[in-house]
Amino acid sequence: MKINHSLIDISDIDLAQWNKLYYLACDIEENPQKYAQACRGKIMASMFFEPSTRTQSSFQAAMLRLGGSVIGFSGTGGTSVQKGENFQDTVYIMSQYSDLITIRHPQDGAALAASEICDIPVINAGDGRHLHPTQSLTDLMTITRLKGNIENLNIAICGDLLYGRAVHTLLFALSKFKHNKIYLISTAKLRVPQYVKDIVIQSGNTLIECESLEEYMSEFDVLYMTRIQRERFDSQEEYLAQSGIYVLTAEKLKKAKSDMIILHPLPKVDEIEYAVDSDPRAKYFAQAKYGMYIRMALILSMLNGDFISHFPKPQSGKACNNPHCISCNEKHLPALSKFKASKEFCVYCDCEK
């Protein structure tokens, strides 16, 4: 597999690589002129098969602020996907025109599949219900900038913890750090999958699962709210049964620490009352801006050849039976597995086989 220069999963990045990216992003933020021509002559292909405002635009702004150019599409309307072109051909062709691909796709494992198909670096900008590593880089940068480091913090994550790719990837990212207490707040139906919880538990950070947003409010240093994602549910009834349960209000915030920070990957729908936006603890708009700087650092490192991924080498295995997995839908893709504690997992979507 040709994935040693791509960012598919947050585990591709170790702490040393994270520190390099973080300091580069801070330097770019402070000295933008120094980097204004750093990617001159380079082209980024932006392949967004699924809706996006921030991720797509922040990647594009990042490349333009580095002096590079952007080609691509937002939604498949207007592309040959509408004529029946397969994923493999679409990715391969775009890779012939560009130096780097950013891809968002509704199927789990699509970014990994793209990195298999072409020779240029691929950045996962969100694959189905699975992962969203650059959102986690954004979150880590925001917490580090605003809290000084990611140690001895009480970090609460609330909302759709089952389908939220930003949540899963953030939990993997936090597992690289030590001595944090992580509160997982959700309904019983939308709890974090066990394979994600296992990684946090193994990392030695403390995990607390609860259903109440208010119960531990006075303890949080970081409160990460998420939306209930309508598009991830199999039916409208299931979505309606879960929506509107967690709403952060100015009233609830009276119990919170004065220096707590409120984060959200955005878009927010109804889980944060409008009045909270003007609370000085609300940092989600600043977070979205940090996302552009960390993406600038990532693009620059990749195009300079400074980015080495630590993705483990996959092995041939059984076919995956997760209907949301790209390997179930794109038949040309080889069935690939990784083995942990004598169990077999799909390399594309992480589901047990």
Ligand code: NCD
């Ligand atoms: C998140 C995503 O797409 O997973 N948004 C984002 O990239 N900023 C979260 C969401 O859509 O709820």
